[in-house]
Amino acid sequence: MKIISSAEQMQLACRRLRQEGKRIGLVPTMGALHDGHLSLVRTARAQSQGVAVSIFVNPLQFGPNEDLSKYPRTFERDRQMLEAEQVNLLFAPSVEEMYPPGATTYVTVEGLSEKLDGRSRPGHFRGVTTVVSKLFHIVDPDLAFLGQKDAAQVAVIRRMVRDLDLPVRIVVCPIVREPDGLAMSSRNAYLDPQQRQSATVLHRALMRIQHLVDQGEQNSQTLIAIGKQVISEESAARLDYLEIVNPDSLDPVADISHGALVAVAAWIGATRLIDNVVLYGKGSAPWPEVGRE
DSSP states (O other), X not given: OEEEOOHHHHHHHHHHHXXXXXXXXXXXXXXXXXXXXXXXXXXXHHHOSEEXXXXXXOGGGSOTTSSTTTSOOOHHHHHHHHHXXXXXXXXXXXXXXXXXXXXXXXXXXXXXXXXXXXXXXXXXXXXXXXXXXXXXXXXXXXXXXXXXXXXXXXXXXXXXXXXXXXXOEEEEEOOOBOTTSOBOOGGGGGOOHHHHHHTTHHXXXXXXXXXXXXXXXXXXXXXXXXXXXXXXXXXXXXXXXXXXXXXXXXXXXXXXXXXXXXXXXXXXXXXXXXXXXXXXXTTOOOOOOOSOO
């Protein structure tokens, strides 16, 4: 595995892979890797001959009162994990490399970026789309692998790819969970043992909603009310949002007969966690593959 910190050198290395006839798959990360990230890497390995992973804690997507300074940074451990997965290229740039002094250009997906996490974290998705667009230009991947856990982020990036005609297909991989259902996240490291147990309430709320859907309930307001009730029963949890939306537009849907995304965010102590589940309305067609062909 080659480790590269320069955007120019990364472009050259990816160009060489392409000249060798290799299909390039990119897994963008902020490091502090876990099995959820590795599932993306393994899917990338199965679908492409050249796998590139980026590790960059992107300051643009953190708000002034968020956890940029304490976000977990475990580069040596991450490097070893990626080497074991036979990754070809690891791109680990500095902040100065990605955002040269005086940089004033941003990529914004208007409208979509203000929904769900974008509403709770103003400016967050502008930071995401700016850095991801830069990564797409540097790596020029055929495929980019994202996790379903960040469903709102997926919607925003997909829209950016469509609107800017970027030649990359977005592949969305399933959520990887702990045995008790908690979605794997780098931020889980912030939780103490009691908070860690309380954090499972997000998954319990989603599974309660899924159970009602399996029994035939299709009214979104009924499903949301039940989910919020489950969250309210956990004293350590403070709900940010629980919504049922179209996964592409992130607009609320009145019923789930044609399928929908249930997205939840909650604070467990000082840690904000997100989770979601895709609903297949009773008798509805299978959920379409997410990505740009």
